[in-house]
Amino acid sequence: MTDRDLRKLNRAALIQLLIEQMEENEELQNALDELEEKLENKTIAIAKAGSIADAALALNRVFDSADQAAAQYLDNVEQAYKRCGAVLEAANKKAALIVQNAQMQAQEIISQAEQYASAPAVEPEPEPQAEHQEQQEEPVRKEGRRRAEKRTPAPDDGLGDLFNDAFAQMKKKNRLR
Secondary structure (H helix, E strand, C coil), X not given: CCHHHHHHCCHHHHHHHHHHHHHHHXXXXXXXXXXXXHHHHHHHXXXXXXXXXXXXXXXXXXXHHHHHHHXXXXXXXXXXXXXXXXXXXXXXXXXXXXXXXXXXXXXXHHHHHHHHHHCXXXXXXXXXXXXXXXXXXXXXXXXXXXXXXXXXXXXXXXXXXXXXXXXXXXXXXXXXX
């Protein structure tokens, strides 16, 4: 509008025009505020993008460290497994030697027992004197037959103890029944 057009308008039309201009001004101001806010958000987003990139790099470093720690852990587990295998192998060898020695000792005991069983029976020695016989019979009468049997010496070849133990176990089993 020109100055001439404005001068021709009455007061009400001028006020109406002023109100329209103020409303347009407010709308433009609101639009300007929104655009400034969007610009600020974009600036923040760009700044955040930079910090996100930094965070991604930091995470990559963390993951690299975790990968290295996992690899080291697996190496340690593998080494421990190898050590356990070596210890187990040594224990198996030692157990095999012990079993072999026990088998050899058992074979020796069996051969000694076979020799003892095949050896001719030893006859008891004749009793030297009658006086001595009477002296022996008296303790037998006093102490009873079982105690006198316990006094008889066992053969000194080592098998006597074995047989006596076996005999004592048989007695125990028979008493338990």
